Amino acid sequence: MNLKDKYNELLTNTGFAAxxxxxxxxxxxxxxxxxxxxYHNLTHLQDMISEYETYFDQLQFPNEVLYSIFYHDYIYISSKKDNELKSAEYAIKILPKETNLNSKLVFDMICATQLHQHNEVEDINWLIDFDLKILARDWDDYKIYFEQIRKEYRIYPDFLYKPGRAKALQHFLENEFIFQTDEFRKLYEKKARANIEKEIKLLS
Incomplete structure (x- = not known):
């Protein structure tokens, strides 16, 4: 099922009019x-939905997770720090009055994609891991990813961008874990850390 069909099905099932x-x-x-x-484009959504479909049976609130995937980067301006909040606010604003989606949960899910920290709601942890799966790609794909991120921040010269990017990456390494679910830690933690360490060296 393509992205548009998946979107149409979700919104039909959650109370939106045609x-x-x-x-x-x-x-x-x-x-x-x-x-x-x-990077933060339709391909990113497709990648996340692929993970969503793989781990669908693990989710308690699959519709909320899927809706959050579609809207978590709806607003994305590289010079702003409140993209997730603005995206969450927008996602809630367009919900129909009669919806079976838990709007507070959707809001919390989208906001959680900013800091990527462990949450007591396990579905939020799954969403975060779907978002960060890119960090554990093979090096050639990971390199394409960080080059795409650099293009999104092209308004910043290297002397500003490189230390900022290195600091953000270092933050991932300083956490006990990058991934929030046991499954992703087992499969991807080691690879993600290796990729991040390699990119940090390139930035220095």
């Missing part, structure tokens, strides 16, 4: 297809 679904999809597609988005 005309709203069409309008909202066009808005979403436009937001994630902006020229400034080299």
């Amino acid at each position: 005309n709203e679904i069409h309008h909202n999809w066009l808005d979403l597609e436009k937001a994630y297809s902006k020229k400034s988005r080299h």
